[in-house]
Structures are given as structure tokens and as C-alpha cells.
Amino acid sequence: MRQFNRGAYSSFKAVEKLLEIFHLSHEDLLHDPRRLLDFRATDVHDIFCEPWRTTWDAGVGRDSEFTIAVTISLTKDHPDLFDWRYYDLGKHRIARCIRTGVVIDSEGPPAIITIAYRERSLISVDKYDVLVHEPPVEGQPREIFAISPEAALGKSIEEVAKRAILICAFK
Numbered sequence: 001m002r003q004f005n006r007g008a009y010s011s012f013k014a015v016e017k018l019l020e021i022f023h024l025s026h027e028d029l030l031h032d033p034r035r036l037l038d039f040r041a042t043d044v045h046d047i048f049c050e051p052w053r054t055t056w057d058a059g060v061g062r063d064s065e066f067t068i069a070v071t072i073s074l075t076k077d078h079p080d081l082f083d084w085r086y087y088d089l090g091k092h093r094i095a096r097c098i099r100t101g102v103v104i105d106s107e108g109p110p111a112i113i114t115i116a117y118r119e120r121s122l123i124s125v126d127k128y129d130v131l132v133h134e135p136p137v138e139g140q141p142r143e144i145f146a147i148s149p150e151a152a153l154g155k156s157i158e159e160v161a162k163r164a165i166l167i168c169a170f171k
Contacts, residue, residue, distance in 0.1 A: 009106075009169040010060040014160040017051040033164030041154030052153060063106040064093040064156035068149050070104045071095045085146040091159065093152040 018036050019029060021043075028035060044052050047068060056065040056072075071084045082102075084095045095104040147155075 009062060009066075009167070011062060011160045011165060011167045013055045013058050013060055013065070014062070014157045015164075015166055017055055018157065018161055020051055029164065036161040036164050039158055039161040041151060041158040044150045044154035044157065047149050047153050052150075055157065056153065062156050062160070064152040066106040067093055067095045067104045068153060071149075084149075086149050086152040087145075088147050088152065088155055093147075093156065095152075 015029070015036075018024075018039055019026065022035060022038070024035055047053065047056065055061060056068040059069075061069070067086070071082070071086075075082045075084065081099065082097045083099050084097055084104075086093060086095045092107060096102070
């Protein structure tokens with residue numbers, strides 16, 4: 001809850017970092033937002049280094065930034081308890097601890113249900129069911145694979161770059 005209350009759901013930090021990377025002013029962005037389209041998710045190599053750290057460590061951000069901040073905070077407080085995997089659900093990223101089954105989802109309901117099914121883990125969260133680390137099984141939920149936190153953050157920033165959208169919503 002501490003992270004949720006730190007700040008707004010916002011793309012402002014991501015846009016600020018994109019402007020910095022491309023040496024653009026706010027006026028440049030207003031005149032030609034397509035100049036951000038050169039950013040690729042793979043441009044994020046280390047979430048702990050600038051310019052990326054302040055996109056998730058500033059208390060504001062989108063789903064990936066929130067998820068990364070929560071997982072890092074929990075791991076810092078309980079280093080032997082958590083081992084996180086990040087997942088891309090299309091236009092939304094979540095994290096799941098492989099030791100505890102805890103799921104961090106900025107859009108999820110207060111109670112997250114994790115069901116163990118033989119060797120598989122089925123995450124059932126509100127509007128989606130996801131089968132993790134398993135070959136496809138007919139009649140089962142869609143399959144996703146773990147991604148790095150850098151890939152999660154990069155995908156979030158790439159979405160902002162593609163749409164050049166400024167958003168700020170308070171929780």
C-alpha cells in the first residue's frame with residue numbers, strides 16, 4: 001500500500017526521460033511527437049541506472065513502473081522471501097513471486113488468487129487467466145513467459161513513446 005500511495009499513475013517521468021534521451025524540448029514534442037518513435041523497449045539495459053531508475057523510483061509511473069517499485073521494495077525488506085518473475089500480458093505487465101505465489105498487479109483486485117495445478121501455476125487475476133512456464137495445453141488459459149524487469153519497463157516506455165501521450169491520474 002505504501003507504494004500505491006506514493007504518487008500518481010502517470011507517464012510524465014517516462015516522457016521526461018524520452019525527451020532527455022532524444023535531446024528534445026517540450027516544444028519539440030508538441031510540434032512533432034513522432035520524434036519519440038525511435039525508442040525501442042530493448043534500449044532499457046539496467047533499471048537501476050539513469051535515466052531509467054527515476055521512471056520507477058520517483059513514486060509516479062504506469063503499471064510496469066509500479067510493479068517494479070513494489071517488487072524491489074518487498075525484496076529489499078525481505079530478501080530471502082521473494083523471487084520475482086515479470087510477465088507481459090500485452091498492454092499490461094505484472095510480477096509473480098515464484099516462492100510465494102504473490103502477484104503484483106496495479107490493476108488487480110485486492111485479493112489475488114494463485115492456484116497450483118500439478119506442475120503448472122495458474123494465475124487467476126480479475127479479467128485474465130494466465131498459465132505460466134508451461135507448454136500450451138488445449139483448453140487451458142493462454143501462455144506467457146517471464147521477461148526481465150528491463151523488458152517490462154522498456155515495453156511500458158515504448159508504449160508511451162508510440163502514443164506520445166501524457167497522462168496523470170490520482171489513485
